[in-house]
Amino acid sequence: MRELTVDLGERSYHIYIGEGLLNEADTYFSKHGISNKSPLLIITDTNIAPLHLAFLEERLQGGGFKAFSAVVPSGEGSKSLSMLEELIAKALDAGLDRKSTIVALGGGVVGDLAGFVAASFMRGVKFVQIPTTILAHDSSVGGKVAVNHPKAKNIIGAFHQPEFVLYDLNLLQTLPPREVRSGLSEVVKHGLIWDASFVQWCEDHADRLLALDADSLGYALHNGCSVKASVVSQDERENGLRAILNLGHTIGHAIEAVGGYNGLQHGEAIAIGMVGSAKLGVRYGAPEEVYTTTKRVLAKCELPTALPEHFDVDAIMEAMMHDKKFAEGTMVFIVPSAIGEVEIKSDVPVAWVREIVEELKLEVEQL
Ligand SMILES: NC(=O)c1ccc[n+]([C@@H]2O[C@H](COP(=O)([O-])OP(=O)(O)OC[C@H]3O[C@@H](n4cnc5c(N)ncnc54)[C@H](O)[C@@H]3O)[C@@H](O)[C@H]2O)c1
Numbered sequence: 001m002r003e004l005t006v007d008l009g010e011r012s013y014h015i016y017i018g019e020g021l022l023n024e025a026d027t028y029f030s031k032h033g034i035s036n037k038s039p040l041l042i043i044t045d046t047n048i049a050p051l052h053l054a055f056l057e058e059r060l061q062g063g064g065f066k067a068f069s070a071v072v073p074s075g076e077g078s079k080s081l082s083m084l085e086e087l088i089a090k091a092l093d094a095g096l097d098r099k100s101t102i103v104a105l106g107g108g109v110v111g112d113l114a115g116f117v118a119a120s121f122m123r124g125v126k127f128v129q130i131p132t133t134i135l136a137h138d139s140s141v142g143g144k145v146a147v148n149h150p151k152a153k154n155i156i157g158a159f160h161q162p163e164f165v166l167y168d169l170n171l172l173q174t175l176p177p178r179e180v181r182s183g184l185s186e187v188v189k190h191g192l193i194w195d196a197s198f199v200q201w202c203e204d205h206a207d208r209l210l211a212l213d214a215d216s217l218g219y220a221l222h223n224g225c226s227v228k229a230s231v232v233s234q235d236e237r238e239n240g241l242r243a244i245l246n247l248g249h250t251i252g253h254a255i256e257a258v259g260g261y262n263g264l265q266h267g268e269a270i271a272i273g274m275v276g277s278a279k280l281g282v283r284y285g286a287p288e289e290v291y292t293t294t295k296r297v298l299a300k301c302e303l304p305t306a307l308p309e310h311f312d313v314d315a316i317m318e319a320m321m322h323d324k325k326f327a328e329g330t331m332v333f334i335v336p337s338a339i340g341e342v343e344i345k346s347d348v349p350v351a352w353v354r355e356i357v358e359e360l361k362l363e364v365e366q367l
């Protein structure tokens, strides 16, 4: 079992990563002071529920917790205000009170949605993250919780840290191959922003990661979570440094919004966005290797590296103007200067960004 701490003073918490941790879910809940007097609500989705929900319910109920559950349709569409309202109704029906806990059993969609329920129900109740995707090594740590608006990703949200993160690697074994690939995108991102040797490791171990080899996964998720925890510990509310976690997201989020949140998966859109950021880096003077390595490693993880033909450049540019980093009339981008190093650049010329989005449509998928 691997353990990490997100160091945030009184909001500090642990991340536990290992095989079979769900077997002891009740012990972790007790250890972390989750109430067994007030009901708790597990939120999950329609794909995960038949695979893993009953086991978690049994463990918690067996340990004396009053566990209720709510199952939302799988997919990004569930990160909506209307779903938030439905879940608040479920929480009220189940009798949750201010000492209750919301539990996210799922990937980033469930985590972001359940986290926002926890942040807003009765102005904030406790929250536990039980990630079930590779991508959720990113979403379960750091406390960003949100739902989408049709015009912009994650635009209605809060910062609400979990009590702890319980990452049972066995749950990942049921992931469909596309979700394995999508999750690797944010793993590679953590290397690209922080640690060149980890990017090399990802390239060398891509085959094993794609095959869900438990040792490789444990190492990758521990490393990714550790980068995330370091950054979040230094800048919880994104006043500066934390923006680097957004590498590839300005373009990526725009791709997701323009696709109506049912086209590319988050990790896929971010992979294309990171190729765009690497191109921008080269324009700012980074070595060509920044672009070639970024593209090659993502391709090794079988991720898309070109923008599909049907995407409209004008629509993507329009969606980008709603990015949270766009403020006071300035376009801010996370730009790589070397592999493992990025800079936060303000006043990025909009014309350059447009040219890069156009180029992304012309990219050849594999190097
Ligand atoms: N809060 C943050 O810091 C943060 C960070 C990164 C991403 N995100 C958000 O995370 C979301 C993407 O997360 P995701 O990629 O995990 O998507 P997801 O939650 O939609 O999960 C992907 C798919 O896999 C299925 N699934 C999940 N776990 C499974 C399992 N163990 N077995 C079988 N199927 C399983 C889901 O039902 C879904 O169909 C986006 O909304 C993104 O904005 C948030």
Ligand SMILES: O=C(O)C(=O)C[C@@H](O)[C@H](O)[C@H](O)COP(=O)(O)O
Binding pocket: 138, 142, 144, 153, 154, 186, 238, 242, 243, 245, 246, 249, 324
């Ligand atoms: O935790 C962060 O900070 C991130 O930027 C992580 C991203 O991978 C994630 O997709 C996040 O939800 C994006 O945040 P946003 O503030 O740009 O919506």
Ligand SMILES: [Zn+2]
Binding pocket: 138, 186, 249, 266, 270
């Ligand atoms: Zn992301």
